[in-house]
Amino acid sequence: MTIIRIVYAGVLDLRTDEAYYWTWSKELQLCFLDHPPMIAWFIRLGTALFDDTNLGVRFAGILAMAASQFLIADIVRRVTHDARAVVLAVLLPEAALYYGLLMAKVAPDTAAIPFALAMVWSLVRTAENEDGRWWLAAGLFGGLALLSKFTVVMLLPGVAAFLLVPAWRSRWLASPYPWCGALIALAVFSPVLIWNAQHDWASFRFQFVRAIAPREFSFRTLGDYIGLQFGQVGFVLLPVALCALTLTAWRGYRTREPVAILLSTAVLVPFLYFLWKSLTLRIGDTWPMFMWPIAFAAVAINVVKLRQDGWPTSMIRSTVRWARVAVVTGIAMVVLIFLYYVAAPWNFLGRADPIGSEAGYQQVAARVEQELAKTGATWIATSDYRTYAMMRWFFRGRVPVIQVNERARFMGFRDPGMNLIAEHPGLYVVREPDNTGRLWTDTTARREPLGNVQRSWRGTVMDSYALERLTGWTPDLSPPPDSPLYQWRWLAGELDATPRA
Incomplete structure (x- = not known):
């Protein structure tokens, strides 16, 4: 599975x-407007x-997955002292699409999860030996x-x-x-x-x-939101995890068991919060991903705790059976999706x-490079961060x-080359x-249309882009905060609440 993630990271375009x-x-x-800086450092x-390279950008995700599996396994080992539960804990992330494959897709969660x-x-x-020094490590x-x-x-409610x-x-x-x-946590966050x-x-207001x-x-x-959780966690693994968390919460709060309280609260509180917010807001695909690895530890621990708590044999067997089904079907799905994107020539979902x-x-x-040569343009202008990022990546x-x-997205950024602009x-x-x-209403820019270019994938046109020659204007890289060229679209009220895929 690690080899699969390395191949995926190296082959697929960013x-x-x-x-x-x-x-x-x-x-x-x-820091940056959208997120804290750790992902940039990774x-x-x-x-x-x-x-x-693709692998260079995504390499941190490969390391983060390995570190996450080690931590989940050691949590389960310390709580259960059961080797089979540890094996289950290692396999569960592999059975979830986001972790088994898409952990190679770099995002702020890549750093947050481990x-x-x-x-x-x-x-x-701390719970294992009641040594207070572990609070310092937790901070x-x-x-x-x-x-x-x-x-x-x-996660703070769980703590x-x-x-x-x-x-x-x-x-x-x-x-x-x-x-x-x-x-210590505050100092590190400083x-x-x-x-x-x-x-x-700015980033807090954003x-x-x-x-x-x-x-x-x-x-x-x-x-x-619900469909996304099924897709990224697993159609079998998601209900298995939620059932295990419910039982863990019941056990923890009934007996005041610290680890059970921690694991269940750390997942159920953000899960329910996102569920509530999803009534009015489209939840981003990565937003809840920091919490599910904690749930995987709860699943493996729950299998052992059911035996220790004297639950009926039929309940224990059913729990173990569904956990195995979740692992087998989940890993099979991850491998199939990997093969679809890396080896298959088809596009079953079209533009979606x-x-x-x-x-x-x-x-x-490629078309932009041709037009730069033909028109004598020395710089590229864009008006959305996605196109900006991809043009920077390719050039x-x-x-x-x-x-x-x-x-506002680029506060404190270096001079990109104003002598060429x-x-x-x-x-x-x-x-x-x-x-x-x-x-362009309030600028002096003159725009000369040059045609358009389409962006396609496996025979399906995904987007069309207009190309224009700009003259008579130099962009202001540090406009005042009340300028429409400074404000991010959320603040300006121009951005739909639904993020693009």
Whole structure:
């Protein structure tokens, strides 16, 4: 399965968000508008080893998967002392599409998952021997998880329940260790706080606006969320995990067992929160992914605990059987999907294909290169971060690429080459029909249409892009905050609440 992930990472073209995070790795920033900086540092490590290649960008995901499996296995080993449960714990992530294959697709979750698991592992060590020093390790890993993705803050209810519900709460509340652990987490997270203090708390406001923006009730977004969990976790594994979590929560809160409380609360709280938000908001495909590895540990532990708690033999056999079915069917599905994307020539899903919908940018880049040579343009302009990221990926610094709007995304970025931009013609690359918007109304730019180019995958046209020659204007890389070229679209009210696939 690791070989499969390595082949997948090396063969498939980068998706747009992956290329976007790769552009971050070229900057020395404490934080970014969209996310904390850890994913940029992960990519920088991979590209230092394997250069700016698909595998280099995605290498951190391969390491993160291995580290995550080790942590899940050791959590289960320490709780159960059962070798079969440990084997199950290692196999369960392989049976989930997101982890068994798509962990090779780099995202902020790639970094958040192993650090979140390491925090849970440290707390399990605390419960194992009641050594308060493990609170310090939990604070370190919790801070690193927050430095990877903001949504891991939803693990805090699980940590709070672990601290407050068991009989030891008075002891730990009076101990300096949990409080020192919290200070360590805050110190590790401080780069994000420093950057935001310098930039009007931009990334916090960005996330806050996304979370509270008013939207209408929709069964469609609810169905999308539930369907996404089935698809990425597994049609059998998802109900197996939810059943195990329910039993774990019942056992933990009934007997005040610390680890059971921690595991169940750390997953069920964010799962139910996302379920509630999905009534009005489309939940992104990676948003809940930090929590399911904790659920896999709960599944393996639950198999052993059922025996220890004296549950009926039929219940135990059924639980074991469904866990095995989840592993076998899940791994088979992961392998089939790998073969479909790596070896098959077909496109069964048309434009809805989640991988194909972001493929084919090399066709756009090739046409852009031709037009640069024909028109004498010295730089590329775009108006969405996806096209910006892919053009930067394919041109690798040979030509300056500028996203002329949403300049808040690029606060603190280095000079992209203004000597090649100022008073020079540019080439505007824009996904149709976005070229008909109001972006250029208040500028002096003159636009000369040059035609369009289509982006296709396995015979299906995914998008069409207009190409235009720009003259008479130099982009302002640092417009004032009230400028329409500065604001990100969430703040400007121009972005639909539904993210693209």
